[in-house]
Amino acid sequence: MKAMILAAGKGERMRPLTLHTPKPLIRAAGTPLIDYHLHALAAAGFKEVVINHAWLGQQIEDYLGDGSRYGLSIAYSPEGEPLETGGGIFRALPLLGDEPFLVVNGDIWTDYDFASLRRPIAGLAHLVMVDNPPHHPSGGDFNLLDGQLHDGGTAGEKLTYSGISVLHPKLFADCTDGAFKIAPLWREAMARGLVTGEHMRGHWIDVGTQERLAQVEQLLKERH
Template sequence: MHAMILAAGRGERMRPLTDHTPKPLLCAGGRPLIVHHLERLAAAGYRHVVINLAWRGEQIREHLGDGRTWGLNIEYSPEPEALETGGGIRQALPLLASDPFLVINGDVWSDHPLTPPALSRDTLAHLILVDNPSHHPEGDFRLCGERVLNEGEVMVPCLTFSGMGWYRPALFANTPTGAFPLAPLLRQAMDRGQVTGEHHPGQWLDIGTPERLAALDQWLT
């Protein structure tokens, strides 16, 4: 099974912690954030992981190496400038399988088991949604059964996209090279009924500020 960790962001909201250290290498519970991901991926049966790199990316490569410490094969997708989520995934496609692959934001923490879903041939994406945190009360998408919908389509509460999801390479067909966001692609696929999802009621945290990093560190220790 193949997975990608998004690790190219500058981490502006985490400054000054990220002035000299890339956000995925900030520690909580005695280990870098990205190591928590690698441990969970290995436990879930993933063996091949792609990591995109931009800001201070050489530190991530030096720290993780080829991944054998965790029983993984790690490959890197360097970006001279951060390509945003969509552009970063698109550039890394040659390193990923033709089957659906998992993508995880490098700045989230969750106890989701990362078990791959069974996707129909027409499904281009499967998203993990979580309860809305206090810093994002409006949420992102609506979940109606297994279908994920744009927020205005049905009168059910919005949930927050966790930054974890499985994607088919076909989702990125006909997209341009360079930087572009992922959300518009997902919304277009939702309009075609090609996005499914699940609600994860367990632990999840968007580690976007020093305060949230400290809270996670305290909880883990």
């Protein structure tokens, strides 16, 4: 199974840190955020990783190179214009092949074991969900019931998407090149009973602000 790290965001809420550094290269406890993902993917047995990029993307390529120092082979999917999550993954499909692949947002920190996702999926997508974080307390994204995800239920029943999933290329069968969001594709597949999910209980932080970056650093400090 191949993996894709989404690294094309501008990280505007992290300014001024991201004015001259792409968000995946922002450091937590001295290590770029993307390094944590790459080491975890390698430890989980992944060999091939695709990374999309846009804002200051050349810095990402210059820093990571071909991935050999992680024990990985890295391919890049540059985006000249913002393509959003759906469009970015669709653009990278030729690099990802015909089988389901792991996707992980470049701006999260987690101790989730990616090895648990290296297995077949029942439908078109499998999403890892987390408890609604303080910055997303009442909303949630989808309702998880008996291993299936549904676009419904009350706010209190919903969980938040972690930014970790396994997707089948067929999810994008009717898409065309350009910018588009991925959530409508999930909702359409959910309506057909083709999206499974799981509830992650481990550590997870959406590193969208400098305050949450500080949370990651505190967590890493406590772990060591």
